[in-house]
Amino acid sequence: MNTQYRILQHRLRGAWLNYLAEVGWRKGAAHPPIFQDFKRFGWGPYDSGDSQIDDLQAGMLTEKELIRISKKPSIPGWVGAALQTQVHDPTGLFLLQRAAKADPSDATIWAALVYHLATLLGNHVGDESELRSLLGNAIEYWNKLEPMNCVPAYFGAYLAASNGHCEEARERFLYADGCLGFETHAPILRSWMLRAYESALFSPFSARLLSHSRTMGSLHVFKLGKRLLEMPDRNESTVKGCLKLGERIALGHTLLDELLGLNLQKRAWETGILQRNQEAVGRIEDRRTRCKSLSQYLKSPQVAGFSERRWVEFFDAVFQIGEGAAYEELVRREGRLCLARRRWHGR
Numbered sequence: 001m002n003t004q005y006r007i008l009q010h011r012l013r014g015a016w017l018n019y020l021a022e023v024g025w026r027k028g029a030a031h032p033p034i035f036q037d038f039k040r041f042g043w044g045p046y047d048s049g050d051s052q053i054d055d056l057q058a059g060m061l062t063e064k065e066l067i068r069i070s071k072k073p074s075i076p077g078w079v080g081a082a083l084q085t086q087v088h089d090p091t092g093l094f095l096l097q098r099a100a101k102a103d104p105s106d107a108t109i110w111a112a113l114v115y116h117l118a119t120l121l122g123n124h125v126g127d128e129s130e131l132r133s134l135l136g137n138a139i140e141y142w143n144k145l146e147p148m149n150c151v152p153a154y155f156g157a158y159l160a161a162s163n164g165h166c167e168e169a170r171e172r173f174l175y176a177d178g179c180l181g182f183e184t185h186a187p188i189l190r191s192w193m194l195r196a197y198e199s200a201l202f203s204p205f206s207a208r209l210l211s212h213s214r215t216m217g218s219l220h221v222f223k224l225g226k227r228l229l230e231m232p233d234r235n236e237s238t239v240k241g242c243l244k245l246g247e248r249i250a251l252g253h254t255l256l257d258e259l260l261g262l263n264l265q266k267r268a269w270e271t272g273i274l275q276r277n278q279e280a281v282g283r284i285e286d287r288r289t290r291c292k293s294l295s296q297y298l299k300s301p302q303v304a305g306f307s308e309r310r311w312v313e314f315f316d317a318v319f320q321i322g323e324g325a326a327y328e329e330l331v332r333r334e335g336r337l338c339l340a341r342r343r344w345h346g347r
Helices: 003-013 015-023 035-041 050-058 063-070 075-082 091-102 107-122 128-145 150-162 166-178 186-199 204-212 218-230 236-250 255-270 278-299 308-321 323-345
Strands: none
Touching (some): 075 091, 075 186, 091 107, 107 218, 128 150, 166 218, 166 236, 186 204, 186 308, 218 236, 218 255
């Protein structure tokens, strides 16, 4: 079944769902969701539950919006829209392949295609043999464009592991370990998603929150490291490589990246294959505690009354300096304001 036919089939099957998304999704989250929807149901990078899932699903671009974006001559718009399609929607793959054909020299496009194909493969969506072939070709092309970037090499190991080729996966993993760069292209891809949401007339807050909520490759390479650590014949080189991979992931743009990287490092030390470095393990736990404390700050009284405009400013800072730094600046700024308020009222 070719891609064009799958797109048509999906559109016919999904017409009713698209209508529901247009008039209000499930428990009342509007499409597009607005600040009051997220505030009413509760939101945060590490919250869970049906209400937040409703908000995020209501934030998926509808068929009408995807068609409108696809008609515009904007490669960033195509890629940004593709990354926010539902996993069973073949339009995402169609738009990414179209973008790669239009500008095959842009490594960011190939990174997006690799992430999308890996997601489809991991969710068993579509013909798996076709997906493996497409993913292998996309990884190879990305690697040619950025031979010193270890991320496509890690995805080569990920694909080998998913094919059941454990020895090949280890070899590719150790090759990736020796590469110098670690470029996921996540900040650019999130800015492209933001552009797609803005072109679909989402509010500034919703566009920023939804663009930020997407993981970019870090979860896949984390799963690769986790899988290698669980192999019964793992050795010292593999464990050291997973420690290094964890350090690389933890340098990502979001707190989720940092937590995934720290979790992988923790798992590597827990294998017992390396002589335990208590100081290094202690630093990992301290950073994990810091990440969780920063994320919980969203629920604190100090920020409960933030206006939509204030949250837009916060997410703009996240896009510029990263989530961890933006949280720390938020805590420092609000802490100073709270102290000033107490002093003022104490006069």
